[in-house]
Amino acid sequence: MDILLTNYFETGAIILFGVGFATLMLHRNLIKKIIGMNIMDTAIFLFFIAKGYIKGKEAPIITDSFKGVSNYINPVPSALMLTGIVVAVTTTAFALALTIKLHKHYNTVDLDIILRMRGDQND
Amino acid sequence: MINYIPILNILILILFSFIIIIVKNNKKVKFISLASNIFVFFLSIILARKVLTQNIITLSLGDPNNLLGIEFLISKPEAVIGLIFTFVMVMILWYSNFYLEKEVSENRISFFYLLINILLASLLGVIYTNDLFNSYVFIEISTLSACGIIILKDKKENIKATIKYLIMSTIGSGLVLMAIAYIYSITGHLNISNIHEIIITNYQFHRNAVLIILGLFTVGLGIKSAVFPLHSWLPDAHSSAPTPASAVLSALVIKVYVFMLIKILFRMFSYEIVNSFIIMDIILLLGSMGMIFGSIMAIMQKELKRMVAYSSVAQMGYIVFGIGLGTISGTAIAIYHIIGHAVTKSSLFLISGLLIDKTGSKKIEDLKGIGKEMPFTLGLFTLGAFSMVGIPILPGFISKWYLSLTCIEVGRVPLILIILASSLLNVLYYFPIVINGYFGNDNLEGKIYKAKKIPFINLLPIILLVISMVVIGGMSYNLIGLFNI
Numbered sequence: 306m307d308i309l310l311t312n313y314f315e316t317g318a319i320i321l322f323g324v325g326f327a328t329l330m331l332h333r334n335l336i337k338k339i340i341g342m343n344i345m346d347t348a349i350f351l352f353f354i355a356k357g358y359i360k361g362k363e364a365p366i367i368t369d370s371f372k373g374v375s376n377y378i379n380p381v382p383s384a385l386m387l388t389g390i391v392v393a394v395t396t397t398a399f400a401l402a403l404t405i406k407l408h409k410h411y412n413t414v415d416l417d418i419i420l421r422m423r424g425d426q427n428d
Numbered sequence: 429m430i431n432y433i434p435i436l437n438i439l440i441l442i443l444f445s446f447i448i449i450i451v452k453n454n455k456k457v458k459f460i461s462l463a464s465n466i467f468v469f470f471l472s473i474i475l476a477r478k479v480l481t482q483n484i485i486t487l488s489l490g491d492p493n494n495l496l497g498i499e500f501l502i503s504k505p506e507a508v509i510g511l512i513f514t515f516v517m518v519m520i521l522w523y524s525n526f527y528l529e530k531e532v533s534e535n536r537i538s539f540f541y542l543l544i545n546i547l548l549a550s551l552l553g554v555i556y557t558n559d560l561f562n563s564y565v566f567i568e569i570s571t572l573s574a575c576g577i578i579i580l581k582d583k584k585e586n587i588k589a590t591i592k593y594l595i596m597s598t599i600g601s602g603l604v605l606m607a608i609a610y611i612y613s614i615t616g617h618l619n620i621s622n623i624h625e626i627i628i629t630n631y632q633f634h635r636n637a638v639l640i641i642l643g644l645f646t647v648g649l650g651i652k653s654a655v656f657p658l659h660s661w662l663p664d665a666h667s668s669a670p671t672p673a674s675a676v677l678s679a680l681v682i683k684v685y686v687f688m689l690i691k692i693l694f695r696m697f698s699y700e701i702v703n704s705f706i707i708m709d710i711i712l713l714l715g716s717m718g719m720i721f722g723s724i725m726a727i728m729q730k731e732l733k734r735m736v737a738y739s740s741v742a743q744m745g746y747i748v749f750g751i752g753l754g755t756i757s758g759t760a761i762a763i764y765h766i767i768g769h770a771v772t773k774s775s776l777f778l779i780s781g782l783l784i785d786k787t788g789s790k791k792i793e794d795l796k797g798i799g800k801e802m803p804f805t806l807g808l809f810t811l812g813a814f815s816m817v818g819i820p821i822l823p824g825f826i827s828k829w830y831l832s833l834t835c836i837e838v839g840r841v842p843l844i845l846i847i848l849a850s851s852l853l854n855v856l857y858y859f860p861i862v863i864n865g866y867f868g869n870d871n872l873e874g875k876i877y878k879a880k881k882i883p884f885i886n887l888l889p890i891i892l893l894v895i896s897m898v899v900i901g902g903m904s905y906n907l908i909g910l911f912n913i
Contacts, residue, residue: 322606325602326599326602329595329598329599335591338595342598342602345602346602346605349602349605349606349609352606353605353609353612356609356613381496381618382612385561388561388565389605392565395568395572396568396594396598396601399572399575400591400595400598403575403579403587403590403591403594404591406587407587407588410584411584419588420588420592
């Protein structure tokens with residue numbers, strides 16, 4: 306229990322990951338699935354950035370004078386997650402565009418109903 | 429100069445894809461795309477020749493001291509897989525140059541070539557890279573562009589298949605990224621070689637974390653490469669896509685992720701580490717299940733392309749089975765099956781496209797007597813089917829034979845029964861097409877000999893693929909010797 310509380314960033318990230326994963330897996334509504342996907346990605350970003358963060362240290366941007374290596378946080382995870390955010394945004398945009406198309410063709414965003422319909426029935 | 433070929437390959441393809449957007453004329457688009465792919469194919473030949481004499485090429489990008497570990501590493505398996513993949517891609521593009529109009533509307537054709545160029549660039553990136561985060565980015569690019577080439581055919585079922593594929597692979601990439609976060613937190617590196625050095629001495633202290641990482645990578649990449657219980661997106665996506673796109677998806681895209689899994693399991697960890705966890709037995713079980721159930725589900729299909737797609741699930745089972753044996757020879761056969769199946773499955777899909785186009789029906793039962801109308805085309809299909817079933821010399825047989833030998837080598841003889849059963853099941857769904865096509869009096873009644881002949885020049889890409897399939901089968905002994913990770 307103590308470990309969970311001291312590493313509260315990781316604990317929170319894993320709980321968020323679970324929430325996102327459950328939303329993605331269990332909900333039938335496509336919009337909610339996409340929301341779940343975003344929560345899951347955000348949880349990973351939090352987990353990753355927490356790995357590079359050191360309490361009380363600054364971001365490694367030199368403004369006035371260089372304060373020594375030990376005074377800055379690790380910038381690599383933040384830089385990586387910037388790319389991760391871009392990827393997540395692209396995927397979300399594509400998924401939302403597909404949802405609009407799907408709604409046009411099937412008049413619903415409920416994945417169960419869509420999967421039950423045969424695709425070539427009323428083409 | 430030769431050391432820079434990997435990054436050149438990727439940059440050339442992406443650069444030409446941006447030119448394709450600007451060009452409006454479809455004929456020019458086809459020419460540009462084919463030319464850039466042929467150029468990349470020749471560069472891959474030069475690269476492969478260099479790697480075969482020199483063993484390993486590393487190319488570190490970014491900083492010269494390689495502190496961040498962003499680098500490409502090309503050893504023999506990467507070079508050969510890259511070469512075969514670019515070859516298959518050139519053949520598929522050649523085929524699609526005269527075929528694509530039949531399935532895709534005129535104004536979307538340039539998008540296909542645009543996406544294909546980006547797709548091949550990202551696939552080569554996943555193959556070449558030695559950096560986990562780069563591989564994640566390339567995996568995402570390839571997933572999105574693969575979704576793009578499915579949805580080119582603007583039908584209801586395509587949109588449904590694409591959204592299913594997109595959601596499944598988002599789960600997969602989320603798990604992969606989580607695994608990368610875990611491995612970064614216990615090693616502090618993203619470069620596969622650097623991680624290997626650290627983890628080989630420290631893994632006893634992080635056994636639970638390593639088990640979680642292995643599980644996340646296996647499931648995440650397993651979803652993307654359609655390993656058996658996670659395959660539910662594959663049949664829809666691969667059967668509804670336009671035929672050249674199905675060939676690309678089935679022959680190249682799903683293979684790349686499984687190759688990434690091989691690199692992670694055996695290059696990042698090692699045989700010793702992964703064999704001390706239960707994960708290898710699970711992978712072996714998934715592979716065996718895929719070999720059996722993939723074939724059983726293929727037998728039940730009524731549509732030709734769906735059947736070929738389910739056959740891909742079964743063939744992925746062979747690759748995963750080879751990995752699951754957890755020996756150097758098992759992995760070598762898995763990699764051999766990756767290239768053998770890439771060539772075979774692409775030719776089978778391209779032929780199915782021609783058969784469906786000429787008969788005008790997707791159903792298998794409408795193919796009766798097709799052997800009299802298109803004898804040569806069905807003959808090529810038969811050769812591909814022979815390889816899948818396991819007739820000697822062809823790659824499918826070689827994989828099965830060496831897999832059986834490896835089973836004996838590791839002392840798991842009962843597993844040979846699974847390989848045998850899977851081969852017999854393959855016979856059950858490939859041979860009816862061939863037999864009904866060529867023989868039987870009621871089948872051939874009313875069919876005119878060579879009535880639906882296809883011009884030789886249009887068949888040439890498929891013929892080249894089939895010839896290369898036979899060559900890969902014939903050179904199997906030398907090839908398998910190269911693939912030691």
